[in-house]
Amino acid sequence: MKKNLKASRCIFGLVAAGCALGITFPQTAGAVVSDEDFNALKSLVQQMNGKLQSLEQTNRVDQQVIQQLQQKLAETQRTAVEAQQNSIATAQAQSAPRVPLDEATVNHNFQILGDAEIQYNKTDHQNGAFLLADFAPIFLYRGGENILFEAGFDFGLQNNAPNGGGYTTTLNLSFAQLDYVISDYLTLCAGNLVLPLGTYSERTAGWLNIFPDNPLAVDLVPGTGVGAELRGAVPLGNNGSLLNYSIYGVNGPGSADGTGNAGALDLGGNVGITSGGNNSNTHGHLVGGGRVAFFTPFKPHYDLELGLSAQTGEWDDAGKHLWSAGVLDASFHLGPNFEAKGEYIISRFGSDDLGQIQQQGWFAQAGYKLAGLNLNVPFLNNLELVGRYDSMRDGMGTSTHRYTAGYIYYLTSALLFEGDYEFIHSSDPNQPSSQFILQMSYGF
Amino acid sequence: MPMSFAVGLAVALISALAAKVGADESKPVAVTATNAVSPAATAPAKTKPAEPKKLTGAELYSIHCNRCHPERYPTERTAAQWKTIMLHMQVRAGIPGKQSKLILQYLQENSGR
Numbered sequence: 001m002k003k004n005l006k007a008s009r010c011i012f013g014l015v016a017a018g019c020a021l022g023i024t025f026p027q028t029a030g031a032v033v034s035d036e037d038f039n040a041l042k043s044l045v046q047q048m049n050g051k052l053q054s055l056e057q058t059n060r061v062d063q064q065v066i067q068q069l070q071q072k073l074a075e076t077q078r079t080a081v082e083a084q085q086n087s088i089a090t091a092q093a094q095s096a097p098r099v100p101l102d103e104a105t106v107n108h109n110f111q112i113l114g115d116a117e118i119q120y121n122k123t124d125h126q127n128g129a130f131l132l133a134d135f136a137p138i139f140l141y142r143g144g145e146n147i148l149f150e151a152g153f154d155f156g157l158q159n160n161a162p163n164g165g166g167y168t169t170t171l172n173l174s175f176a177q178l179d180y181v182i183s184d185y186l187t188l189c190a191g192n193l194v195l196p197l198g199t200y201s202e203r204t205a206g207w208l209n210i211f212p213d214n215p216l217a218v219d220l221v222p223g224t225g226v227g228a229e230l231r232g233a234v235p236l237g238n239n240g241s242l243l244n245y246s247i248y249g250v251n252g253p254g255s256a257d258g259t260g261n262a263g264a265l266d267l268g269g270n271v272g273i274t275s276g277g278n279n280s281n282t283h284g285h286l287v288g289g290g291r292v293a294f295f296t297p298f299k300p301h302y303d304l305e306l307g308l309s310a311q312t313g314e315w316d317d318a319g320k321h322l323w324s325a326g327v328l329d330a331s332f333h334l335g336p337n338f339e340a341k342g343e344y345i346i347s348r349f350g351s352d353d354l355g356q357i358q359q360q361g362w363f364a365q366a367g368y369k370l371a372g373l374n375l376n377v378p379f380l381n382n383l384e385l386v387g388r389y390d391s392m393r394d395g396m397g398t399s400t401h402r403y404t405a406g407y408i409y410y411l412t413s414a415l416l417f418e419g420d421y422e423f424i425h426s427s428d429p430n431q432p433s434s435q436f437i438l439q440m441s442y443g444f
Numbered sequence: 445m446p447m448s449f450a451v452g453l454a455v456a457l458i459s460a461l462a463a464k465v466g467a468d469e470s471k472p473v474a475v476t477a478t479n480a481v482s483p484a485a486t487a488p489a490k491t492k493p494a495e496p497k498k499l500t501g502a503e504l505y506s507i508h509c510n511r512c513h514p515e516r517y518p519t520e521r522t523a524a525q526w527k528t529i530m531l532h533m534q535v536r537a538g539i540p541g542k543q544s545k546l547i548l549q550y551l552q553e554n555s556g557r
Contacts, residue, residue, distance in 0.1 A: 109524045109525065109527065109528040110528075111525055111528040111529060113529065113532070138532075140528050140529070140531075140532050141528075142527065142528040142531055146531075148528070148531045148532060148535065150532055150535075179531075179535045181531070181534070181535070181541065183541065184540055184541025184542050185540060185541065187534075187535050189535065194536075202536055203511070203512040203536065203537065204512070207513070208512050208513050231535070231538070232538070232540075233538040233539060233540040234540065235540045235542070235543065238497070238498055238499070239499070240499050240503075240504060240507050240543070242538070242539075242540055242543075244538035246538075293538070295538075297507045300503050300506035300507050300510075301506060301507075301510055303507065303511065305511070331511065333510065333511065336510060410514070413514040413515070413516065413517075414514070414516070443513065
């Protein structure tokens with residue numbers, strides 16, 4: 001490239017010199033130049049002019065090539081700079097210590113709790129069988145500091161015999177409620193609520209129960225209801241004592257067939273839309289209820305709780321009859337190894353066919369963990385002995401009493417192997433007189 | 445109608461009670477000052493009564509959790525999981541908010557992560 005430039009300059013120089021000579025020399029000098037020389041010189045000038053034009057053309061092409069190369073060079077330099085910057089950034093990111101995620105600051109969180117059970121049952125005059133395979137997850141979704149959605153499900157198996165083969169998997173929405181914590185002492189709950197009629201439905205059912213089956217009397221009151229609730233706890237003093245309260249309005253019990261006959265009372269079915277397309281609450285009014293309780297700990301693991309709860313409202317479609325219930329509940333802990341709980345339940349409702357019906361029942365149960373004996377025997381340290389008495393009168397002629405004795409072996413604090421033997425005395429001839437239950441349950 | 449009125453009245457009373465308790469608990473200094481100028485407190489022969497000991501998160505954990513189920517180890521869950529679970533327990537077991545927060549603090553400080 002530089003050679004071409006040099007040649008071009010020389011040629012320009014020669015041409016310029018020639019021109020200068022032509023101008024500078026006098027006309028008389030031209031007279032001594034022959035035509036032959038003149039033509040030779042002219043030819044030379046023309047050749048040089050051609051070469052000059054050729055070189056100028058070459059020069060223009062070279063200039064274009066130079067510009068293209070310069071552009072490519074600039075692009076290459078930009079790419080190199082970007083690559084270098086990226087490399088530096090990557091190196092810095094890799095070398096910087098990873099900031100640990102503080103999970104406690106996460107605003108939203110999804111969590112599953114619950115329990116699962118498998119049960120073997122031997123009832124007198126019946127074959128022993130694995131009776132129950134139950135999975136009861138509770139889904140919790142926390143949105144921020146004071147909003148919680150919780151829903152409990154119950155997956156179970158239902159044998160189709162004698163009307164069909166195989167089995168059906170049942171899925172029950174046990175409860176589904178939205179909790180909004182308004183203050184330290186007040187929470188608003190809405191949805192399919194676990195009702196605070198006593199404490200069994202809220203705090204003793206499922207894996208929390210120290211027996212594989214429910215007390216008879218809890219069937220006298222609904223476990224859930226669709227509606228809204230205000231609840232909370234108020235501390236009393238500095239020793240941990242507190243006052244619990246709740247007040248709620250729900251659809252309440254309904255009539256299964258629309259009549260006011262006693263057998264139509266449906267404690268749990270008053271939900272959603274009926275098969276006839278009507279609102280399920282066909283009796284026209286909501287029902288109200290609530291609970292108030294006093295809890296006092298003497299020291300950790302030593303405490304007493306007493307509670308009183310009630311619910312009342314219409315139940316039949318005509319709205320002529322009330323269903324009312326009251327529950328007195330108590331629980332007592334004497335150290336980490338002994339607990340006793342009990343509830344007394346009474347309900348009363350009017351009916352078209354049987355008039356006023358009063359039902360009642362109660363249960364008392366206790367458990368003692370043998371670890372409290374300090375025998376230092378690993379097997380015994382994991383064992384808890386349990387006993388329960390429960391009874392129920394349905395107000396329509398049937399009375400049942402039951403005595404239960406059993407054990408819980410704690411494989412871990414969450415995995416329980418339970419066994420119970422029940423002695424049943426009932427005026428209903430269809431009731432068995434005894435029952436043996438083994439259960440493996442896991443709380444998670 | 446009477447039932448609706450009764451429910452509304454009860455809701456209003458409970459809300460007022462909750463608000464009053466909250467307001468009272470937010471003024472512990474004023475209560476202490478009142479005690480400090482009482483005759484008993486200023487009597488030279490008597491020492492100032494010790495302030496009642498406040499329960500720690502660990503103590504509240506032992507008090508409340510064992511009421512319904514075997515105690516679960518704090519390491520079984522992460523800090524975020526405990527936060528959600530304690531909100532659930534606050535509602536379900538009827539634990540006052542401040543006590544629930546102390547239990548949560550104990551669980552998170554000793555949590556799995």
